[in-house]
Structure formats: structure tokens, C-alpha cells
Amino acid sequence: MSTLRPFAARSACLLLALSALAGCAVERTAPPAAAGEVAAKPLFRDPVYDGAADPTLIWNPARGRWWMFYTNRRATAPGLPGVTWVHGTRIGIAESPDGGAHWTYVGTADIELPPDLGGKDATHWAPDIVRAADGTFHMFLTVVPGVFEDWKHPRVIVHLTSTDLRTWRHPARVPLANDKVIDPSLARLPDGTWRMWYNNELDHKNTYYADSPDLEHWTDRGLAVAQRGEGPKVFRWHGAWWMIVDVWHGLAVFRSSDALTWRKQDATLLEQPGHGPDDGVMGGHADVVVSGGRAYLFYFVHPGRQGPDAKRDGPEQRRSLIQVSELIEEGGVVRTDRDAPVAIRLDPPV
Structure with a gap:
């Protein structure tokens, strides 16, 4: 028996090594530390109203850190009927000291809007910043001129400028298709001009x-994509626009x-629930x-919208938070594994 045990141990080790090489390992392991810190999960929760949604990131050169701007829904505020809890919001800001792996709350953006756009009572949603x-x-900001219990009210996209990313002034309404447009996304084109994509709610929520x-x-150039949805995000990667x-x-x-x-790919991202904390x-x-x-x-996700109480309208169902996953492109198709640990270190833009 003593001669068989070392052989059995060596065989077991060999089988484990072969399984790992074949991709048969059951447990997920963190990516190499050289790729960056492993991101927190959940990545970020708003400490005031617990309603972080619609994130957009930009490098803050003065701070030497990445900043995240987000819609700051009032998920835990009591006594808000209808959809007033997603109105009356100010854009929240979080900061990462380690290239995107961990985030801390900074406060809200100081955004000045004129009276005809709601002034201090305006609702701020889903900005993009370049x-x-x-x-x-x-900043290109979705503005609703007030606080309302339903969705039947104007919303426009407003342009503001800043030198410090905290104080935003000189608001100007962007002339687009109509007065029910939301969710701008901007990209600079190869010729140096700019393009904005947005959601036209009056045209079946097409982009x-x-x-x-x-x-x-x-x-305004009209229809870009005949796809009912919202929150378009356009970026350049792997020699293509996405x-x-x-x-x-x-x-x-x-x-x-x-x-x-x-051209639309067949597979969607993040349709299937994840298995990590609050995902x-x-x-x-x-x-x-x-x-x-x-x-x-x-x-972003609403982690409380699952199980038998998924369709209730309480603080647990209203709360939302930010997560992160890495995209993988293979043969012109993009996928992501939201359960895989994400080693991340965002570099400053050049």
C-alpha cells in the first residue's frame, strides 16, 4: 500500500493539472494582480438614497483620479408617490483612487439651470461628459423641468460646461427632434467633429x-437605429464602432x-441574472x-427586483447600484461574464 499512495497522489495531481488546462476548473479565480485591483462587488452604492443608476465615467486630471457621474434616484426617501422618487434628483459623483476597482462618494454636481428648464426644481438624469x-x-444632461408622479412630461438635453468637473454653468438646450429626448452619448469622430446619440421617446424610443x-x-440627423430601448452608449474598440x-x-x-x-448581434448582454452579491x-x-x-x-441593477416581491414598489425594489464586468470580443461578437472577477486599472486618457 505504501508504494501505491505516492503513485495515487501523483495521478491525482496530474488529473487536476490536466483539468485546469482543459478549462474544467469549477471555482473561479481572480485575474493576475498585474492587470489591476480586483473590482469590488457591488462596485458602488450611493450612501444618501441608495439609488445609483446610469453611470458615466471620466478622468479628473486635477484630482488624478477617475470620477463616476450617475443618476441619483431617491430610492429610500419615504412618502414619494408614483415615480416622484426618480424625479427631483441631482447628479451624484463618486471617485476611484485605484483605477476603477473601488469607489467612494464625493457629493453631487453643482449644476445651474434657468427657470424655464425648472431651475432648482429640475430633475437631472443620465449625463454624458466629454x-x-x-x-x-x-456635460450633456437630460433635464425634466420639475418633479412629477408620471412619465407624461417634457424632457430635454441640456449642454453645460465646466473647468473643474464639479461646477457646471452656461446651460443651453440642444435642439433635437422634439421635447421628449433623453440619454445622450457622445463620441468624437475621426475628422474631429462630434456625434451625439440619444433616445427619442416620441418615436417608439428609437435611437x-x-x-x-x-x-x-x-x-439633428434623425434615426440612427430602429431599436426600442434607451441609454445608448457608443464607443470605439477593436477597429470598429459599437x-x-x-x-x-x-x-x-x-x-x-x-x-x-x-448591425445588431443576436446575443444580448446581462439578460441572465448573475450570481455575485447584489447582481x-x-x-x-x-x-x-x-x-x-x-x-x-x-x-446598474435593481437587486431587490427578484423573488416573490419583485414587482412590489418599496425601498428594496427601488434601490439600485453599480456593477462592472469586462467585455470580450471574438469574431465580431461581444460577450461578458458578469460572474468573473474583474481585474481593472483604468489608465488616464492620452
Whole structure:
């Protein structure tokens, strides 16, 4: 027996090694530390109202850190009837000291709006932020001119500028298709001009687009993608343009060679619930950051909307938070494994 035990042990080790090489390991392991810190899960929860949603990320050069701007829904505020809890919000800000793996609350953005756009009573939703060549930051913000119990009210996209990412002034309404538009997403084109994609709620919530030479003057171009959804996000990666749209049963993915003609892939992202902490529901309205050739998907979830109480309307069902997953592209198809540990280190933009 003593001669068989070493052989059995060596055989077991060999089998385990072969299983690992074949991808048969059952437990997930963290990516190498060289890729960055392993991201927290959940990634971020708003400490005030526990309603973080619709994230967008940008590098803050003055702080030397990444900032996340997000819709700050009033999920835990008592006595808010109808959908007033998603109105009356100010844009929240979180900061990462380690390239996106961990986040802490900074506060809310100081956004000034004129009386005709609701003034201090306006609702702030789902911004996108870009930096111009002169260093000025430009925010494109969805604004609802008040607090309402239903969805039957105007919403417009407003342009603001800032030099410090905290104080936003010089609001100007962007002339788009109508007065029910939301969720801007911007990208700079190869010729140096800018393109904005947005959700046109009056046209079956399809995605429209507009062009600008300077972020100040805009020409609406009409329909971009005939896909009912919201929260379009456009980015450049692996030699192609990509658009991700929240279609309420996961995220639809579109690919384009010219940022004009889009082809939809069959598979959606985040439709199936995850298994990690507070990630057991489908994911929604996302941002994508490309860094070092890798693409990271920052999305939000309502973790309380599962089980027998999924359709109740209480603080548990209203609360939302931010998660992150890495995108993988193979043969022109994008996928993600939301349960895999995410080693992340976002670099400052060049």
C-alpha cells in the first residue's frame, strides 16, 4: 500500500493539472494582480438614497483620479408617490483612487439651470461628459423641468460646461427632434467633429443622432437605429464602432464600420441574472470605458427586483447600484461574464 499512495497522489495531481488546462476548473479565480485591483462587488452604492443608476465615467486630471457621474434616484426617501422618487434628483459623483476597482462618494454636481428648464426644481438624469481639446469639460444632461408622479412630461438635453468637473454653468438646450429626448452619448469622430446619440421617446424610443463641429452647434440627423430601448452608449474598440442599448431584457449590441450603419448581434448582454452579491437580476443602462485595449462595462441593477416581491414598489425594489464586468470580443461578437472577477486599472486618457 505504501508504494501505491505516492503513485495515487501523483495521478491525482496530474488529473487536476490536466483539468485546469482543459478549462474544467469549477471555482473561479481572480485575474493576475498585474492587470489591476480586483473590482469590488457591488462596485458602488450611493450612501444618501441608495439609488445609483446610469453611470458615466471620466478622468479628473486635477484630482488624478477617475470620477463616476450617475443618476441619483431617491430610492429610500419615504412618502414619494408614483415615480416622484426618480424625479427631483441631482447628479451624484463618486471617485476611484485605484483605477476603477473601488469607489467612494464625493457629493453631487453643482449644476445651474434657468427657470424655464425648472431651475432648482429640475430633475437631472443620465449625463454624458466629454473633454474638448482646450481642456474644457462638456456635460450633456437630460433635464425634466420639475418633479412629477408620471412619465407624461417634457424632457430635454441640456449642454453645460465646466473647468473643474464639479461646477457646471452656461446651460443651453440642444435642439433635437422634439421635447421628449433623453440619454445622450457622445463620441468624437475621426475628422474631429462630434456625434451625439440619444433616445427619442416620441418615436417608439428609437435611437436618433445629431452632429456638431464644436460641441456648441448641433444638427439633428434623425434615426440612427430602429431599436426600442434607451441609454445608448457608443464607443470605439477593436477597429470598429459599437453601440450598446438597454432594451429592458439585457443590453443589445450593435456594430458599425462608419458610426452610421449599424448591425445588431443576436446575443444580448446581462439578460441572465448573475450570481455575485447584489447582481442577481438583469443589468441596465451602461457606460463603457476602453483602457489599454480592454473594455469595461459599468452597468446598474435593481437587486431587490427578484423573488416573490419583485414587482412590489418599496425601498428594496427601488434601490439600485453599480456593477462592472469586462467585455470580450471574438469574431465580431461581444460577450461578458458578469460572474468573473474583474481585474481593472483604468489608465488616464492620452
